[in-house]
Amino acid sequence: MWSTQDQALFENLRLELRRGSVILAVLAALRTEQYGYTLRKRLEEGGMPVDEGTLYPLLRRLESQGLLESQWREEDKRKKRFYRRTPAGTEIFARLMAEWQSIGEAVAHLHTVGESGHGGQ
């Protein structure tokens, strides 16, 4: 059974680990155009819930970096802001995904090496 302190530590580390992954998840989810709320739902359903206080500022930041573009449009008689990846965003996303996979493989490899006792103590 985990103590409260262990649980809090795990939670902190988990958040730290997730922080970088959120960008990837958002770029991945915005392969098709979406507005804020549907994007949140999609991330949640995809197992990557992101609270609105993190998501909207992140969308703005990615837009100011030229990775996303947005447009205000009317839908169901309400004005909504739709986001989608720019070509630059798509290119960066592909590179980040490759990097992400390489990190995953490296960590998995290090873990395997550690388990089999090579180079470990």
Added chain:
Amino acid sequence: MAGNDLVERYIAAVKFWLPEKLREDIGAELAEDIRCEIEEAEKAKGRPLTEDEVAEILKARGRPMSVAARYQPQRHLIGPELFPLYIFVLKVVAVISLIPPIVAWFVWSFDRYASPVPASIASPFTGFLMAFAVVTLVFALIEHKGIDITKKAEFNPKTLRPVVDRNRIPRSDSIAEIIGPMIGIGFYAAGYFSQTTYHFPGGGSITVAPEWIGFWRIIIALAVFDIALGAINLFKPYWSGPRIVAQLILNLAKAAAFCWLFQSHVVRAIEGVPNNAVSQFQMMSDKLAEFAQPFFGIIAAIIIVKALWRLVLTLKPRSAMA
């Protein structure tokens, strides 16, 4: 919708904390997001939300100021690059700002002729607060202007200071510990400290208390121990418990000898010099006698603290890198 008014008030409160140019844009998007969430909750419940339920949704989103803060770039008065230097300077300033009040307290407490301590000097808190404000302002300006005072671009690892082993006794200290007392012994052997009257080259003389001779006998006896300790330190230049204790006893004995000498009103008579110089000497001698004990107390405290600190450093296990 029952909570429409609450949502509008919430959006208005968030907008208040946002920069002018972002207000409408972020406010509209946030309002839309909240409305979507409320609609979904209403669909799930099959009825409109009550005002309390809307309030719960808004509460979960956080305080308006915190929500607005997330849209803005991270801002700081003094950034992480400068912060360690800022703290270091503050520590130095804290120590420096404490010195004038301590000196003032010492002088004014024992000198009954002195005027009252000026409030600006006597209050360490005021002094530190002023210094704190000035240092913070200077660092904030450096941060704001982006001045690179840490000279990152010119960093050269070869210019880093060598690592000092804090337990090692510097050779220069040991040599000084041997040569200083030897000079003292030389003067003593030549008879310079065996008399109580000294003649000035330009005429006139000064007569000191008879304790002067006893004082120098004690100092010369201690000098022999000083030389022995210096010689040991020269060949085995590392502090150890017994050596720290020996140095502590020696230093305390020397301080006590000085205290004893000063208490004896060391200047007894002066001849052949102008009257105002005589009174100056006399006053100094009286002051020394008056302050001898408290001064010895302070010096003894410093010596003991220094020895304890040295002992802590010596007993502390050294890191693997050292």
